[in-house]
Amino acid sequence: MTSNDGYVLLALMLVPLGTAGLLMLIPSKERAAIVGLTALSSLSMFVMALYVFCRYSFSGDSDSMFQGTLAWTWMENVGVLGDKGIQLKVGVDGIGASLALLTGIVTVPATWVSWKIQNGLKDFFILLYILVAGVFGVFVLTDLFFWFLFYEVALLPMYLLIAVWGSTRKEYGAMKLMMMLMAGSIFIFTAIFALFTHVGAGTFDMEVLIDAQKTEGFQKTFFPLVAIGCGVLGAMFPLHSWSPDGHASAPTAVSMLHAGVLMKVGAFGVLRLGFQMMPDGGAYWAPALIVVGIVAAMYGAISALKQTDMKLMMGFSSVSHMGYVFIGLGTFNSIGWTGAVLQMTAHGLMTALFFLLIGGMYDQSHNREIPNFSGMAKQMPIWSVFFILASLASLGLPGMSGFIAEVHIFIGAFRAYPVVGGLAVLTAAITATYLLRMLAQAFFGEMNERWTGLHEITVMERAGATVLAAAILTLGLWPTPWIDRITPSIIHIPGVTL
Amino acid sequence: MTDIMGNGLNMQYSLLLPEILLGLTAFLVVFADLFSAELKIGYRLLPLLTVAGLVAALAASLILADQNSDFAMLVTVDAFTTFFRVLFCAVAIALIIGSHEYIESHVNHPGEFFALLLLSTAGASFMAGARDLLTAYLAVEVLSFSLYIAVSLGRNDPRSGEAALKYVLLGGVASAFLLYGLSFIYGVAGSTQYATIAEALGGDVSAVRGELVLGLVLIVAGLGFKASAVPFHMWTPDAYEGAPIPVTAYLSATSKAATFALLLRWFAGPLLPAINEWQWMIAVLATATMVLGNLVALQQRNIKRLLAYSSIAQVGFMLMALVGMSQITAGGLLVHLGGYLITNLTVFIAVIHFYNRTGKEQISDFKGLAQTNPYLALVMTAGLFSLAGMPLLVGFFTKFILFQSVVEADFLWLVVVAVVASTISLFYYLQVIKQMYLYQPDGDPARWRLTPTGYLTTGVLLAAVVVLGVWGTPLYEVADHAAAALFPA
Structure with a gap:
């Protein structure tokens, strides 16, 4: 990647923000215009994310941690700020590139399924795209001030x-979700302030902060703050309790983005702010x-065993799968870490698929209780095929995305x-137990007469x-592009074993 | 002219041009109001005249921005004074344009009201510029007396009189504390001149340490009242609730900022050598104010009381910057003050227009505002989120800078308290936002529009909240420049 590609990184944040701004100008009645604009915008985000992922060079010279670096000075040499002070600085490593691609992929279907919203479609998309801008910002920004700003933008x-x-x-x-996530920000705030002062270079530039000498005492004191703060967003046990409730009550697209992407922002924060x-x-x-x-x-897996609400089950399943991510990070070796980042991508894709499917069914039936369903495979065959595929990916069947990630983590x-x-x-x-049990209960066996009115999910x-x-299948069958980008970025971190 | 020692004094009256203009306009407004029947002038001329005077004063402040001298050893004109002069004039301009309809229909004697606003603005800018304890005290009283009367001017609202009485009684006690404290400082230092006091306190004061500490306690208590820091905040919710809303806005903006201008002048100047004596007092005050202000705000049902407690909580953040007094924290405080004033005005002007339309001020009355007036709901939301320190809005940026500068001064624990308090604040701001967006309107669901001046002021302020939130560089540079004037190299 050259620094010219930095403009693409910048565009990844500005396109959703700009879309949100444009949407404000469109009258709410013009549904066609709203649909058209969001279609165009989500597609261009996907293309740009894919471009970034493909252009990321994993073999070339690796003297710099970040590629596509581009910086504009925001303010410097005033008050607490020294040279470089606060910059709008973009750049990605292999981890950021992979997760930006994940965001690009998930945003497209999240946009598509939201078009059927009847009330306040415009306002919904304005908020959704601000959220997306925040997520992209976290993955591509390399200035700590703006990083944290976009982190909060994603929550707001x-x-x-x-x-x-x-x-x-x-x-x-x-309210529970908002207050818990904001409480998590307290810890991140504190760590950022302390880090800036400890390094004493008067800059929020991540590269400077990463290279700077920090005493061991400082690192031992403030690492847990970052882990807790970002861990809340990553649904790290025991700070996860917002996540099942939040997912269960969120609209489909928000569940998709939240479980699919936003929770990864938390784990990514532990990696970037914590380990790096x-x-x-x-x-x-x-x-x-x-x-x-x-x-x-x-805990997540056992709790999921007990759930009867599909979304709650997926919420606890997410807690369980994010647990794997933290196991991967805790191994402190490169294969475990590669697995952690792969798991973020894999889990993001399959949870998004789960929530999309559950949402499509709930909009018709207004019911998500698993015991109320049976024989759905006869009534909604296409829906069932996708659902079974997502379940198999989730339980780590070889050939699916979950397998490749979990194998890395287990090794x-x-x-x-x-x-x-x-x-x-x-x-x-x-x-495997709770997923297969749900499949057996809801999809096979006698058809429940109550649901004969249900239609197949929309186009x-x-x-x-x-x-x-x-x-999911691409990542499962051909994970090499991801591994090639993730592993070399991890080797940069001092102390990581092979 | 010379002083009593025979030294020459700089009697350049043009240095005081902004305040002179404010005073003259005040008399003009009262005069115009008095003879309105004879001169056949309507209400509309009064706000116009006031704004014209304020604009002239603002222009004069900017013309004098390059000055760095003093008037008769009493008033300093430097970047710090200019910062506040401009800020105060701008606040008053925005407030009057944004609320002239409210003043016409809900305030007794609009002429006096405008005159009092002008006089208090003059008092406030003298508080920022004073370099002598007596001048400063007189400026405090000019500001306070104007506001005592202004609070009582609510039409047909018994709470207004009650609020004024509480405010004047407690304010009078606070002034007495302050004056008594100042007399101790005079006794210790032997002068009322800031520079001389700084020299005296810089020397050996161990013999009079008790008197010094007593003086400082009294001063902190007195100014604590004026700034409504916990535990001296009791008058605030009642006065805020009873006063006409523009006065409430003014109390939470100019009056508060002027107190901090004075605190900065004193604690960065004459009292800086005694930092070890007062640092702990301010730290205790800051912690109590942040914690209590935010916790009590959680229980409020009235939007004015809510904003009163929220402004108390904000005072806690600002006091924090005084604890580790340095040019960096002073700069952080000024940035935050600027951002806070803009944000607070945004919210208050939105509330004023809501009240103009509905005549209600409970939080639950905001139900369904997103449907009846989505624009106003957006303005309120942006303002409240900015007060809570949410990103892309000016509140995030200024809080970030303020907190970082306090950490630079090695007060990480205070900042931790502040960040926790700030998170609590989000909860009660969300209660208001919830009413606007989640529920159906109680009464008339018809859409309504603001007046043109309403759109103008809220639009400009909203733009400032967003633009400075994304690009706060100019604000920080100006604030840092002003802070540098406090600490001459």
């Missing part, structure tokens, strides 16, 4: 998106992270702590599901 629209367009206990879910900025602290706290990860994985875990590796494999078995939903299913 969530309250209204859930409280206005959500279902079931939406007010409760929205404070590797010594990371090494010190990695065992704790692994314990938290395995507890989350098992990493066995290298670091064999016991954890064993427990992780056991968790995978529990995951847009089928198209969206196809996109996600294709991505």
Whole structure:
């Protein structure tokens, strides 16, 4: 990647923001214009994210951590700020490029399925695209001030998106989610302030902050703050409790983006702010992270066993799968970490598919209780095929995205702590139990007469599901492009073993 | 002219041009109001005249921006003074344009009201510029007395009189504390001149340490009242609720900012050598104010009371910057003050226009505003989110800079308290936003529009909130320049 590609990175943030701005000017009645604009915008985001992913050069000279770096000075040499001070600076490493691609992929179907919203379509998309801009910003920005700004931008629209367009206990879910995530920001705020002052270079430039000398005491003190702060967004046990409620009450597209992408922002924050900025602290706290990860994985899976609401089950399943991510990060070896980043992508794709499908069915039946369903495969065959595919990906069937990620994590875990590796494999078995049980209950057996009125999911939903299913299979069958980009970026982090 | 020691004094009256213009306009407005029947002038001329005077004062402040001298050893004219002069004039202009309809229908004696606003603005800018304790005290009283009367001017609202009485009684006590404290400082330092006091306190004061600390306690208590810091905040919610809304806005904006201008002048100047004596007092005050202001705000049902407690909480953030006094924290405080004034005015002017239309001021009355007036709901939302420090809005940027500068001064623990408090604040701001967006309107669901001046002021302020949130560089540079004037190298 050359610095000219930095403009594409910049565009990744500006296109959704600009779309949100343009939408404000369109009258709410012009549904066709809103649909057209969002179609164009989401597609261009996807193309740009794919371009960034493809252009990222994983073999070339690796003297710089970030590629496509481009910076504009925002303010410098005033007050607390020294040279470089605050810059609008973009750049990606392999991890950022992979996750930006994930965001690009998920945004397209999330846009498609939202077109059927009747009330306040325009306002919904304004908020949704502000959220997307925030997520892209986190993955491509390399200035800590703007990084945190976009991190918060990604959280901000969530309250209204859930409280206005959500279902079931939406007010409760929205407020709980918002307050917990903002409470997480307290820790990140504190760590950023302390880091800036400790380094004392008067700049928020991440490259400077990463290269700067930080005392071991400082790193050990502030790494947990980052891990907790970002961990809330990553649904790290025991800070996950907003996540099942939030997902259950969110509208379809928001669940897709939130479980699919936003939770990854949390894990990404632990990587970028935690391990990259404070590797010594990371090494010190990695065992704790692994314990938290395995507890989350098992707790999430066991809780999912008990759920009857499909969305709640997926919410707990997400907690469990994010637990794998934290196990991967806690291994502190390159294979485990590669697995963690792969798992972020894999889980993002399949959860998005799950929520898309559940949403498509719920809009007709207004019911998500698994025991109320049976024999759905006869009534909605296409829907069922996609659902089964997502379930198989989720339980880690070879050939699907989940398998490749989990294998990496398990190998990493066995290298670091064999016991954890064993427990992780056991968790995978529990995951298979609740997913297969749900499939058996809801999709096969006698057809429930109550649901004979249900139709197949809409064309847009089928198209969206196809996109996600294709991505799941691609990652499952040909993961090399991802691994080639992720692993070299991880080697940069000091102290990581092979 | 010379002083009593026979030294020459700089009697260049043009240095005081902004305040002179404000005073003259005040008399002109009262005069015009008095003879309105004879001169056949309507209400409309009064706000126009006031705004004209304020614009002239603002222009004069900008012309004097390059000055760096003093008037008769009493008033300094430097970047710091200019910063506040401009800020205060701009606040008053926005407030009058944004609320002249409200003043016409809900305020007794609009002529006096405008005159009081002008006089208090003059008092406020003297508070920022004073370089002598007595001048400063007189400026404080000019501001306070104008506001005591202004609070009582609400038409047909018994709460207005009650609020004024509370405000004047407690304000009077606070002034007494302040004056008593100043007399101790005079006793210790032997002068009322800032520069001389700084020299005296820089020397050996161990013999009079008790008197010094007592003086400082009294000063902090007195100014704590004026700034409504906990535990001296009791008058604030009642006065805010009872006063006409523009006065409430003015109390939370100019009056507060002027107090901080004075605090900065004193604690960065004459009292800086005694930092070890007062640092802990301010730290305690800041912590209590942040925590209590935010917790009590959670229980409010009235939008004016909510904003009162939210402004108390904001005072806590600002006090924090005084604790580790340096040019950097002073710059952080000024940035935040600028951002806070803009944001607070945005919210208040939106509330004023809501009240003009509905005559209601409970939080639950905001139900369904997103349907009846989506624009006003957007303005309110942006303003409240900015107060909570949410990104892409000026509040995020200024809080970030303020907090970072306090961490630079090695007060990380205070900042942790502040960040927690700031998160709590989001909860009660969300309660208002929730009413606007989640519920159906209670009464008339018809759409309504603002008046043209309403669109103008809220539009300009909203633009400022967003633009400075994304590109706050100019604000920070001006604030840093002003802070540098406090700490001459």
